[in-house]
Each structure stands twice: as C-alpha cells, then as structure tokens.
Amino acid sequence: MKTRKLLLVLMIISLFAGCKMRSTKELSPMEKIQKRYMGLDSYESLVKVTYISKQGKNEYKMKHYYKRSGEYRIEIVEPQNLAGIVTIFDGQKVMQANPKIEGKAIVEIEKSPYREEILLGNFLKNYFQSQEVSIEVGKMGEGEVTVLETQIPGDNPLLSYGRLWVDNESHDPIYMILYDNKQEKRIVVQYEEFMYNKTLDDRLFVIE
Numbered sequence: 001m002k003t004r005k006l007l008l009v010l011m012i013i014s015l016f017a018g019c020k021m022r023s024t025k026e027l028s029p030m031e032k033i034q035k036r037y038m039g040l041d042s043y044e045s046l047v048k049v050t051y052i053s054k055q056g057k058n059e060y061k062m063k064h065y066y067k068r069s070g071e072y073r074i075e076i077v078e079p080q081n082l083a084g085i086v087t088i089f090d091g092q093k094v095m096q097a098n099p100k101i102e103g104k105a106i107v108e109i110e111k112s113p114y115r116e117e118i119l120l121g122n123f124l125k126n127y128f129q130s131q132e133v134s135i136e137v138g139k140m141g142e143g144e145v146t147v148l149e150t151q152i153p154g155d156n157p158l159l160s161y162g163r164l165w166v167d168n169e170s171h172d173p174i175y176m177i178l179y180d181n182k183q184e185k186r187i188v189v190q191y192e193e194f195m196y197n198k199t200l201d202d203r204l205f206v207i208e
Contacts, residue, residue: 044194120164123164137168
C-alpha cells in the first residue's frame with residue numbers, strides 16, 4: 001500500500017513538473033523574431049540601398065526613421081551629389097527638401113512604391129497583413145538566419161514580393177530583397193545599423 005501511495009505521489013509530481021516545463025518552454029528563434037517585430041513601434045536605421053534595372057545599378061546610403069503609425073523620414077547620405085536630400089511622410093502628404101538648392105526648396109511629391117517598399121516597416125506591415133507569407137531558417141556564414149517572405153500589394157510587375165533575412169542571434173535585420181514577378185532582384189537593402197524601438201522626435205517628420 002505504501003509503495004502504491006509513493007508511486008501515485010511521484011506521478012503527480014512528474015505531471016506538474018511536465019506542465020511547468022511546457023508552460024516555460026523556450027521560444028524558437030522564428031517565434032522570437034516574429035514576436036519582436038510584432039512589437040516594433042519605431043526604428044532608426046542606416047542602410048545601403050541598391051536599385052537594379054536593365055541599365056545597371058544605382059546605389060545609395062540612407063538613414064531611415066519610421067513610426068508604426070506610418071510616418072517616415074528618408075535622408076540620403078551618399079552619393080555626395082545627393083547628400084542631404086530629405087523625404088518625409090507626415091501621415092498625410094509626402095514632402096521633399098533639397099538643401100543644395102538655394103532657399104532649401106521644399107516640394108510635395110507623390111507616394112511611390114520604389115521609395116516606400118524599401119522601408120522595413122512597410123515590409124512588416126505587408127508580412128503581418130498578408131495571407132501569402134512564408135518563414136524558414138537558413139545558414140549565412142557560420143550563423144543561422146530566419147528568412148521572412150511576403151507578397152507586395154499593388155500588382156506592380158517590378159515589385160512582386162520581398163524577402164527579409166534576420167540574424168537569429170541579435171534578431172536584427174541583415175538585408176531585404178525585393179523581386180519582380182520574374183523572380184529577378186530589383187531592390188536590395190543592406191542594414192548597417194538598426195535601432196529597435198528608438199524614441200523618435202516628432203520634429204523628424206516635419207519639414208519646416
């Protein structure tokens with residue numbers, strides 16, 4: 001009888017221990033990355049953007065500032081002849097300022113997918129809202145990465161879908177590639193610096 005009672009107690013202890021282990025189970029890298037980016041409210045990044053066409057490649061270095069509510073700021077750092085040009089979306093209209101023009105010419109411009117789809121925030125919005133997505137784990141050098149893929153809305157044959165490579169250790173983006181409907185690369189965004197949920201001054205999204 002005592003032996004039976006002891007076994008029963010051990011079974012109950014094992015059951016509770018098993019439940020506790022399952023409830024505190026470590027998230028997989030993919031789960032951690034999805035959770036992290038679902039919680040992204042803002043960011044600042046330094047990126048290298050390459051536009052690819054039949055005529056060749058155009059490369060730019062930029063600073064990106066983005067808020068989850070949709071506002072963004074893009075500053076061109078290189079090439080030198082374009083450095084200082086700032087494009088801002090304040091939530092209603094897109095404005096651009098060129099300090100090289102006397103009087104700092106400020107103009108309103110149209111929204112463009114070739115500009116807005118290079119923003120990580122737009123990729124994530126597409127990813128979490130689309131039903132045509134995929135996620136997988138891959139190798140890059142000696143480390144592992146998670147690759148997110150999503151369709152780009154708008155039926156633009158030159159911007160059909162995008163893929164984002166994320167470091168499994170730091171959970172920061174490494175690079176993003178946007179493809180046309182023939183699976184050819186059209187835009188490559190490489191992340192040199194990335195600041196997650198950085199507090200951004202509202203004045204960044206205003207051109208005075």
